[in-house]
Amino acid sequence: MPIKPTPKKKPWQEERVVQGRRLHDNSKFYNARRWRKVSKAYKAANPLCECLDCKQKGLVKEANVTDHIRGLQFLLDNNLDPYSFKELQAMNSSCHNKKSGRDAHKNKIK
Numbered sequence: 001m002p003i004k005p006t007p008k009k010k011p012w013q014e015e016r017v018v019q020g021r022r023l024h025d026n027s028k029f030y031n032a033r034r035w036r037k038v039s040k041a042y043k044a045a046n047p048l049c050e051c052l053d054c055k056q057k058g059l060v061k062e063a064n065v066t067d068h069i070r071g072l073q074f075l076l077d078n079n080l081d082p083y084s085f086k087e088l089q090a091m092n093s094s095c096h097n098k099k100s101g102r103d104a105h106k107n108k109i110k
Contacts (some may be wrong), residue, residue, distance in 0.1 A: 005083055012093070024073050026073070027083070028071055029072065034083065035082075035083070038066075038083045038088075039066035039105060042066050042085060042088050043063055043064070043066055043090050044088060045085075046063060046090040047062060047090070048060055048061065048062065048063055048090065049061040049062070049063045049090060049091050049092045050053060050089045050090050050091065051089070051091050051092075051095040051096075051099065053095060053098070054092075054095060057096055061092045061095075062092060063089045063090030063091055063092055064093055065089050065090070065092065065093055065096040066088055066089075066090060066091075067088065067090075067096050067099065068082060068087055068088060068091050069087055069088065069089050070087065075087060082101075
């Protein structure tokens with residue numbers, strides 16, 4: 001049976017920490033094999049951007065990001081399945097960055 005290699009800690013590399021607007025470090029979730037497989041399968045089934053902006057403007061763009069519609073932390077906090085295709089949408093990177101920026105700043109507005 002093959003032995004899983006142990007990750008080597010590079011002494012010059014600092015441990016990743018949550019920065020700026022991020023309240024939770026979700027890197028373990030997004031770097032996990034299961035998420036990468038689900039994301040790849042979803043993008044294969046939905047190759048075009050599904051965001052509202054593109055749909056309203058009638059734009060057809062290739063999707064290269066799999067996004068959680070209601071946000072990963074919301075799904076985890078409410079014990080919902082973050083791997084469910086109902087909770088995902090395929091987006092291109094510019095639309096995803098706009099959505100993520102809006103979501104990050106709506107918590108700051110009071």
